Amino acid sequence: MxxxxxxxxxxxxxxxxxxxxxxxxxxxxxxxxxxxxxxxxxxxxxxxxxxxxxxxxxxxxxxxxxxxxxxxxxxxxxxxxxxxxxxxxxxxxxxxxxxxxxxxxxxxxxxxxxxxxxxxxxxxxxxxxxxxxxxxxxxxxxxxxxxxxxxxxxxxxxxxxxxxxxxxxxxxxxxxxxxxxxxRAQMYICAIEDRDYKEDKINWWKNVYGFDMTHMRNHALSEPLVDTVDARQIVTNHSMLIDIDMYKVTVANKTFGVDFDLVAKRDDYIHALVVWFSVDFTRCHRNIRLTTSPESDYTHWKQTVFYLDRYLPIKRGERLFGKFAVSPGKQNVRDLDFDVEINFQGQHGYLHSKQSFKMR
CATH class of the missing domain: 3.40.50.150 (Vaccinia Virus protein VP39)
Incomplete structure (x- = not known):
């Protein structure tokens, strides 16, 4: 990162x-x-x-x-x-x-x-x-x-x-x-390799001056991180999660769950999922797009990173399936709750898991 x-x-x-x-x-x-x-x-x-x-x-x-x-x-x-x-x-x-x-x-x-x-x-x-x-x-x-x-x-x-x-x-x-x-607004997801940062921010809690503070690691894993992702870390293609028509969207549409399918572009490890968004001015003479993609120029929104509990070894062409669910916070509707399911079966590893995240 x-x-x-x-x-x-x-x-x-x-x-x-x-x-x-x-x-x-x-x-x-x-x-x-x-x-x-x-x-x-x-x-x-x-x-x-x-x-x-x-x-x-x-x-x-x-x-x-x-x-x-x-x-x-x-x-x-x-x-x-x-x-x-x-x-x-x-x-x-x-x-x-x-x-x-x-x-x-x-x-x-x-x-x-x-x-x-x-x-x-x-x-x-x-x-x-x-x-x-x-x-x-x-x-x-x-x-x-x-x-x-x-x-x-x-x-x-x-x-x-x-x-x-x-x-x-x-x-x-x-x-x-x-x-x-x-x-219009679209939300996208991809997967990244991020071993060094995960070790420093997440796994560090396993041994703090000789003490086991894994309990705090669980808290760290439950909060998505807003940060700038280096495009070189991206391991997969990206998948659209939602496409919002601002003329038709309702408040109820903020709660959704969608399946995603990511394909590895190279042999590597996956440590996290990354979400970003784009918006479009389609009524203009020529469409104008504002994007927060990690492959585009910096914006103050950066990207949102969801660290997986376990890393995944993935080979080029292998597919990572999952489901990404979003809902407003139960205590404060300005917050967001996420449920992320991962289903992966590869040559060198597998993972079937579900993690919850809270953006506060």
Whole structure:
């Protein structure tokens, strides 16, 4: 593995004044009354998160090109930006000729977004609104919008459950012939060799200064790791797990189980499965794709790695069968639960197992 793995839990950042249910509250009261869901929104008020996303050129340029290279779709249209952050996507839309842009975010980043929009002399087009999409109405009596844009994707595509909000916004506000930016999303899986990293992060617990801490190894195995995978580690082809049509997807579709079939490209060992995603802007004049594949350029989403309890020796052409199941967390729907089944019978080894993972 390259670099250092990320924790999937977002650190909460508390500004001097916080908003709770739309009302300003003092630090002590906010700290006392906030739930885990409130901390989710509060964390996105911190500039560092937005700096990381804006510096992700793969991400940001894909959205810029979707607007800048497709002005024929944007001219004179009403655009809704869900989870607007600093307002960058809203400003792309305004510069591409949108008649009106409504930019919504629940976190206190909206105060910065309003100033940024004003500083760029786009405040006559872009209106920044603070609140939860599920709890507000659009101003100016607006009932329908022509385009909904959002960078809603989380780690392993569905972490943080922002797709729920996009579905709600689509069903409430998107015009019958409206456009979703992006409008398709796919999740993929492959297998990798990763002996050194697994020894350092997983098997290290077997002997810690002479003590058996295998109990902690079990915890480490149950959490997928978000990190950058070197393309040279990939041992198999990749298999699509799910293809999401953003015009039709429902919240229920987030719970799914799908069989996969991976074919080894060389003689090697398999230590982990890797999941990544791509999204497409298919309504553009020429399809624009944003991908987080380990064989493509770096993005802040990196990839999601699921370490197997046992390594597998596999020969070129041998097949690894399995099932990958995903569901929202039982305690918090922004989390993800995974069940991964492996069925492998090869010349030098076999494995029939099931492992559960929790992304928190």
């Amino acid at each position: 390259e670099g250092q793995g990320d924790s999937v839990m977002t650190e909460s950042k508390n500004p001097s004044k916080s908003m709770l249910n739309g009302n300003p509250v003092a630090d002590g009261d906010a700290e006392k009354d906030m739930t885990s869901k409130d901390y989710y929104f509060d964390s996105y008020a911190h500039f560092g998160i937005h700096e990381e996303m804006l510096k992700d050129t793969v991400r940001t340029l894909a959205y810029r090109d979707a607007f800048a290279m497709n002005e024929h779709l944007i001219q004179g249209k009403v655009v809704l930006d869900v989870g607007c952050g600093t307002g960058i996507l809203s400003m792309f839309a305004a510069r591409a000729g949108a008649k009106k842009v409504y930019a919504i975010d629940c976190s206190n980043i909206v105060h910065s977004a309003r100033q940024i929009v004003k500083d760029n002399k786009l405040d006559h087009i872009v209106t920044v609104i603070q609140g939860k999409v599920e709890e507000l109405e659009l101003p100016d009596g607006c009932q329908k919008v022509d385009i909904i844009v959002s960078e809603w994707m989380g780690y392993c595509l569905l972490y943080e459950a922002m797709i729920d909000t996009i579905i709600y916004a689509r069903d409430k506000w998107l015009a019958p012939d409206g456009i979703m930016f992006p409008d």
